[in-house]
Amino acid sequence: MSTPRLLNLVAELTYRCPLRCAYCSNPLDFASVEECLGAEDWRAAFRQAAGLGALHVGLSGGEPTARRDLPEIVEAAAGAGLYAHLVTAGVGRALRILPELRARGLRSVQLSIQDVDDEGARWIAGRSHREEKLSFARRVRELGLPLVLNAVLHRRNLGRVRRFVELARELGAERLELANTQYHGFALLNRGALLPRPGQLAEAAAVVAEERARGGIEIVFVLPDLLAGRPKPCMGGWGRKTAVVRPDGLVLPCHAATSIPGLEFWSVKERGLVACWEEAPGMNAFRGEAWMRAPCAGCDQRHRDFGGCRCQAFALTGDAAVADPACALSPHHPAVLRLREEALREPSPEPRLRGPDASSSSAPGAVARSFSRQS
Numbered sequence: 252m253s254t255p256r257l258l259n260l261v262a263e264l265t266y267r268c269p270l271r272c273a274y275c276s277n278p279l280d281f282a283s284v285e286e287c288l289g290a291e292d293w294r295a296a297f298r299q300a301a302g303l304g305a306l307h308v309g310l311s312g313g314e315p316t317a318r319r320d321l322p323e324i325v326e327a328a329a330g331a332g333l334y335a336h337l338v339t340a341g342v343g344r345a346l347r348i349l350p351e352l353r354a355r356g357l358r359s360v361q362l363s364i365q366d367v368d369d370e371g372a373r374w375i376a377g378r379s380h381r382e383e384k385l386s387f388a389r390r391v392r393e394l395g396l397p398l399v400l401n402a403v404l405h406r407r408n409l410g411r412v413r414r415f416v417e418l419a420r421e422l423g424a425e426r427l428e429l430a431n432t433q434y435h436g437f438a439l440l441n442r443g444a445l446l447p448r449p450g451q452l453a454e455a456a457a458v459v460a461e462e463r464a465r466g467g468i469e470i471v472f473v474l475p476d477l478l479a480g481r482p483k484p485c486m487g488g489w490g491r492k493t494a495v496v497r498p499d500g501l502v503l504p505c506h507a508a509t510s511i512p513g514l515e516f517w518s519v520k521e522r523g524l525v526a527c528w529e530e531a532p533g534m535n536a537f538r539g540e541a542w543m544r545a546p547c548a549g550c551d552q553r554h555r556d557f558g559g560c561r562c563q564a565f566a567l568t569g570d571a572a573v574a575d576p577a578c579a580l581s582p583h584h585p586a587v588l589r590l591r592e593e594a595l596r597e598p599s600p601e602p603r604l605r606g607p608d609a610s611s612s613s614a615p616g617a618v619a620r621s622f623s624r625q626s
C-alpha cells in the first residue's frame with residue numbers, strides 16, 4: 252500500500268497549561284514527556300510536512316502560548332507555506348503576544364471556552380479566566396483573524412448550549428464547535444462525573460437545530476461515540492491524513508497512540524518527519540485495512556469509520572486490533588454498555604475530578620504549578 256499524503260500536522264508545542272480540564276487530551280503521563288524541540292526543530296518539521304503535502308498546521312498543546320518562542324514557530328510555519336492555526340485557552344501571555352503572532356503569519360485562532368459561567372468553569376478547569384478569554388476573543392476579531400470557539404460538553408454544561416451559542420454570536424465567531432466529551436485519558440478517569448444523564452443530549456441537539464436554523468454562524472455538534480452506537484473515524488483513519496508531533500519529537504497518528512503498548516514510533520529530531528510518517532512501524536500498524544478482523548473486515552462502513560479508535564479498543568478490551576467497542580456490531584460492545592451504566596448510576600457524593608488536587612503527579616495540576624513557576 253502506498254503511503255497516504257499527509258494533509259494536516261498537529262504540533263503539540265508543550266504540555267504546560269495553567270488550566271486542569273477534567274477532559275484534557277494530554278496523555279496521562281504527560282508530566283514525564285520532555286519538551287525538547289526548539290524553534291529550529293519545528294522549522295525543519297514544517298518544511299518536511301509541506302514537502303509531504305501538508306497544507307495546515309494546528310499549533311496546539313497544552314497551552315502553546317506558554318512557549319516564549321511561539322512567534323518564531325508561527326513564522327516558521329508560515330514560511331513553510333502552511334496555514335497556521337492557533338489552538339489556545341486564551342490565558343496568560345496569549346492576549347499580549349497576539350498582534351505579534353498575527354504579524355508573523357498566524358491565520359486563524361481556536362479559543363476554548365470551558366463554560367459560560369464562572370462556577371462551571373472553575374468546576375471543570377480549576378479556574379475561570381472568563382474576562383481574560385472574552386478580551387482575547389475580541390482582540391482576535393479586531394485583528395481580523397477568523398475565530399473558532401470550542402466548548403467541550405459534559406453533564407454539567409450540556410444544559411447551557413444556548414448560552415454558548417449566544418456567546419459565540421456576540422463575539423463574532425465564525426464557527427462554534429460543541430464537542431461532546433470523548434472518553435479517553437483524563438475524561439475516561441472522570442467519566443462518572445462527566446457522562447450525560449439520559450435525555451440531555453437530545454435536549455441539546457434540539458437547541459442546536461433551532462440555533463442552526465437562525466443562521467449566521469456554523470455550529471458543529473459532535474455526539475460522543477460511547478453513546479452513539481457507532482464509532483468515530485478517529486483522526487480520519489490511523490496514519491491516513493494527520494500526524495501529531497509531541498513536545499519530545501515523537502510522531503504519532505493520534506494524541507493517545509502511546510497508550511497502546513508495543514508500538515514503535517520514531518522521533519522527528521532523530522529521523523526527520525518523512526521517515527517518521529512513511530516508515531515508522533507504529534505509524535503503519537493500523538494503516539489501511541489489512542489489520543482488520545471480523546466484523547470490520549468486509550463491513551460496508553469500514554471506509555467511513557476505519558474501524559473506529561484503536562486506543563479505545565485497547566483501553567476497553569486489551570486488544571488494539573479489534574473493532575472499536577463503541578460500535579454496536581462489535582462483540583465487545585457490552586463493555587461500553589456496562590461502562591455507561593456504571594457511570595450513570597447516581598454517584599453519592601459525585602466523584603471528585605482528577606485535577607490539581609488529585610494525588611497523581613501526572614494530573615494537569617502538576618503542570619499548572621510548573622507553568623506558574625516559569626511564567
Ligand code: SF4
Nearest residue numbers: 268270271272275313
Ligand atoms: S488543561 Fe484544558 S486548556 Fe489546558 S491543555 Fe488541557 S484541555 Fe486544554
Ligand code: SF4
Nearest residue numbers: 547550552553558578
Ligand atoms: S464493524 Fe467495524 S467497520 Fe463496521 S461499523 Fe463497526 S467499527 Fe465500523
